[in-house]
Amino acid sequence: xxxxxxxxxxxxxxxxxxxxxxxxxxxxxxxxxxxxxxxxxxxxxxxxxxxxxxxxxxxxxxxxxxxxxxxxxxxxxxxxxxxxxxxxxxxxxxxxxxxxxxxxxxxxxxxxxxxxxxxxxxxxxxxxxxxxxxxxxxxxxxxxxxxxxxxxxxxxxxxxxxxxxxxxxxxxxxxxxxxxxxxxxxxxxxxxxxxxxxxxxxxxxxxxxxxxxxxxxxxxxxxxxxxxxxxxxxxxxxxxxxxxxxxxxxxxxxxxxxxxx
Numbered sequence: 001x002x003x004x005x006x007x008x009x010x011x012x013x014x015x016x017x018x019x020x021x022x023x024x025x026x027x028x029x030x031x032x033x034x035x036x037x038x039x040x041x042x043x044x045x046x047x048x049x050x051x052x053x054x055x056x057x058x059x060x061x062x063x064x065x066x067x068x069x070x071x072x073x074x075x076x077x078x079x080x081x082x083x084x085x086x087x088x089x090x091x092x093x094x095x096x097x098x099x100x101x102x103x104x105x106x107x108x109x110x111x112x113x114x115x116x117x118x119x120x121x122x123x124x125x126x127x128x129x130x131x132x133x134x135x136x137x138x139x140x141x142x143x144x145x146x147x148x149x150x151x152x153x154x155x156x157x158x159x160x161x162x163x164x165x166x167x168x169x170x171x172x173x174x175x176x177x178x179x180x181x182x183x184x185x186x187x188x189x190x191x192x193x194x195x196x197x198x199x200x201x202x203x204x205x206x207x208x209x210x211x212x213x214x215x216x217x218x219x220x221x222x223x224x225x226x227x228x229x230x231x232x233x234x235x236x237x238x239x240x241x242x243x244x245x246x247x248x249x250x251x252x253x254x255x256x257x258x259x260x261x
Contacts, residue, residue, distance in 0.1 A: 092157070092165045094126070095136030101257045103135055103250075104235040106142040106223055109152040109172045110179045111231040117244035118173040124247040129254055139169070141219040142231050148184035151207070153216045155189040158206035162198050171196065 103125070107114040122137075129135035143149035152172055159168035171192050177183040186207050193203040206212070234241040234250070237257040241249060 090160065092139040092160055092169075093136055094139075094166055095130040096133045097136070099130070099133055099136040100261050101129070101135040101236065101254055103129075103137045103254070104140060105137060105232055106140045106219075106228055106234070107232040108142050108145050108149045109156070109169075109184065110145040110149045110176065112176065113244045114232040115173040115176045117232055118170065121244060121247050121250065125250055125254075128251070134258060135254055139165075140222065141216045142223050142228065142233070143216055143220060144223075144231070146180040148180045148182075150213070150216055151186055151189060151210075152184040154210050154212045155184075155186075155193070155203075155207050157212035157215060158203050159193060159196070159198060161206060161211075162202065164196055164198060167196055168192065 107117075125135070125137070130137060141153040143153040156165055156168045156172060159165050172184070175183060175188075175192065182188065189207055190200070190204050193207075194200055230242050232242075232244065236250070236253040237260065239253045239256075241253060
């Protein structure tokens with residue numbers, strides 16, 4: 001894995017399944033951008049809609065599912081800002097603090113489409129924009145699929161305590177194997193940390209104690225306030241992108257944001 005710069009200080013239900021994305025109607029504004037799928041490679045999984053209602057997440061979204069017809073929406077009222085919340089652990093961020101563009105990702109470590117983005121698209125974004133100091137990637141937990149989503153989110157932040165959030169993030173997405181079937185059981189998460197050479201005692205205590213559970217839940221509360229209901233979701237300036245879209249979609253949004261600065 002290429003060396004990456006990181007700043008740990010700057011740097012979750014639930015309506016339809018992976019065949020269609022329920023989205024709130026886009027606010028009035030510029031026309032929705034329609035995206036042509038690339039024919040050069042197999043299409044990634046569709047965005048993972050928040051499907052089964054959970055007592056702890058997105059209770060007001062049942063019955064409001066609408067199939068998505070596009071993946072980028074103009075957001076009214078200017079760029080969206082992250083919720084202040086009551087996050088008690090550092091926000092995971094990849095890239096330079098001085099980068100012009102902020103890419104805010106809202107993801108779940110069990111979400112197949114999130115995994116496709118992390119494995120296929122994110123490396124191109126890193127090489128083109130993050131490693132060159134033009135953009136930084138800011139992680140927000142949208143851990144809605146189940147207990148293993150929340151445990152994985154907590155464990156990744158535990159790895160972040162040792163300066164290894166992004167390595168653990170990448171390993172989680174390489175290790176996806178179904179939902180809530182044991183792939184991200186706590187013992188497995190601790191073994192993943194050991195494979196990265198993390199301090200086992202510190203990681204085990206953090207995982208078992210759910211040390212970052214409040215921060216993970218605070219991120220989810222922020223997701224509720226924004227009305228997001230599909231993973232992954234990205235905010236780049238005043239644009240919202242849903243799903244593991246081709247690199248060119250992100251490239252257009254980032255370049256537009258760079259040009260506006």
